[in-house]
Amino acid sequence: MPPLNLHELTHEQLRVQLVRWGFSSVHTKVLWNQLYLGLAASFAEMTGIPARLQRHLEAHATIGVPPTVRETASRDGFTHKYLLGLTDGREVETVLMRYSGRVTACVSSQVGCAMGCVFCATGQMGFTRHLTAGEIVSQAVHVARALRDSGARNPDSASPKLDPTRDPDAQAMPPPASPTSHAIRDMLGKAPEATAESKCHLLDDIPPVAAPAKRQLLDDIPAEPVGGRLRNVVLMGMGEPLHNYDEVLRAVDIMRHPAGLSLGHEQITLSTVGVVPGILRLAAEKRPVHLAVSLHAATQAGRVALVPVAKKWPLDELIAACRTYSTATGRRIFYEWTLIEGQNDSEADARAVGHLLKGLPAQVNLIPLNPTSGYAGAPSRSEAAKRFQRILRDEFKLPSTVRQRRGIDIAAGCGQLAVVG
Ligand code: SAH
Numbered sequence: 001m002p003p004l005n006l007h008e009l010t011h012e013q014l015r016v017q018l019v020r021w022g023f024s025s026v027h028t029k030v031l032w033n034q035l036y037l038g039l040a041a042s043f044a045e046m047t048g049i050p051a052r053l054q055r056h057l058e059a060h061a062t063i064g065v066p067p068t069v070r071e072t073a074s075r076d077g078f079t080h081k082y083l084l085g086l087t088d089g090r091e092v093e094t095v096l097m098r099y100s101g102r103v104t105a106c107v108s109s110q111v112g113c114a115m116g117c118v119f120c121a122t123g124q125m126g127f128t129r130h131l132t133a134g135e136i137v138s139q140a141v142h143v144a145r146a147l148r149d150s151g152a153r154n155p156d157s158a159s160p161k162l163d164p165t166r167d168p169d170a171q172a173m174p175p176p177a178s179p180t181s182h183a184i185r186d187m188l189g190k191a192p193e194a195t196a197e198s199k200c201h202l203l204d205d206i207p208p209v210a211a212p213a214k215r216q217l218l219d220d221i222p223a224e225p226v227g228g229r230l231r232n233v234v235l236m237g238m239g240e241p242l243h244n245y246d247e248v249l250r251a252v253d254i255m256r257h258p259a260g261l262s263l264g265h266e267q268i269t270l271s272t273v274g275v276v277p278g279i280l281r282l283a284a285e286k287r288p289v290h291l292a293v294s295l296h297a298a299t300q301a302g303r304v305a306l307v308p309v310a311k312k313w314p315l316d317e318l319i320a321a322c323r324t325y326s327t328a329t330g331r332r333i334f335y336e337w338t339l340i341e342g343q344n345d346s347e348a349d350a351r352a353v354g355h356l357l358k359g360l361p362a363q364v365n366l367i368p369l370n371p372t373s374g375y376a377g378a379p380s381r382s383e384a385a386k387r388f389q390r391i392l393r394d395e396f397k398l399p400s401t402v403r404q405r406r407g408i409d410i411a412a413g414c415g416q417l418a419v420v421g
């Protein structure tokens, strides 16, 4: 039997496993704490565990500690990208992003992706394999460890290790603008306002990559260059999470557990290209995640040109599934729209989105195209993005945001993650 990676197990599975090994389930709690609050990287460093159990774990189990093959830091000072090694020699990319008082991990769900979206570097590399739940969880733990370690080097910004309920930013941060969570605000852009009239922030400017003076003008200014606690996980790295439904949702269960990483449903966001059966399953199971759906075009033909799997799950079926999801869960969906100059950023495109999403609880998140080697398109200009937003707001009362550009210089932006081989 190969050793068991404990990051693969839910809290309940860990309890059962301990009993199966002949130990009392009473040890589950302390072991779980060591894994997800202590962020233990070895059994030797664990405290509060009987020596016999420790020896057994050393012999029969492992903890996910993916080696960092490469770490790159963006010039923006707030984005780190990690190339992590997997046990079979494959690699994945994970991104850490710091925002004002909080930290988000963008984790991968697959090595590569089978969906083939034309503008996406992950799609361009093709599909290698699904990640296991443990490999997904280990990425989040890796980011949490990196944060802890950077906090240790800078004690002023260190986060508490073993107290998941303490929020180091509680005083500094106002409560999130309901119902938009920090995770959504981080990845999807500025938060919408509460009233219908002011529901959409018009884009002032796409933030420059390295211009600290200008960055002060933004309302989502990274406040601290180091430290902090992992607050949000977005499944927006490499891969299509709903193509790997069971492992991804088991990882969500593990990351949510209140005695561990303790990420609430407001703090985990899953983005899908539009895998209709997966959306319907999420709806039926009422899974506790935020859902983002990548739309990019408001007609079937336009969508097929950018997202080939739209042939399999046509636009009308996708919108029907989204309606079912929102009705079943009472949740708004975030519709992502990669803005490509001359391709999907016209006034007519904006109106088509408005009509398509009419009556749905929705927010549109515009993502100016990031460069990838396999696609020649250009990002929309900021005037086009503003015009797009204005139409959605004024004609359709539809909130929208423009995603901040982060880590483009290290290819850590949306759709830029890829590995060789
Ligand atoms: N597979 C999922 C999640 C990963 S991609 C999905 O497709 O939703 C995360 C987001 O980045 C998606 O909205 C995707 O359309 C977008 N994206 C992909 N390539 C991009 C690029 N080159 N520039 C901007 N956004 C991109």
Ligand code: SF4
Pocket (backbone or CB within 6 Å): 113, 114, 115, 116, 117, 120, 121, 122, 123, 124, 237, 238, 239, 240, 272, 273, 415
């Ligand atoms: Fe896959 Fe998402 Fe990239 Fe499309 S955009 S190829 S679904 S990772």
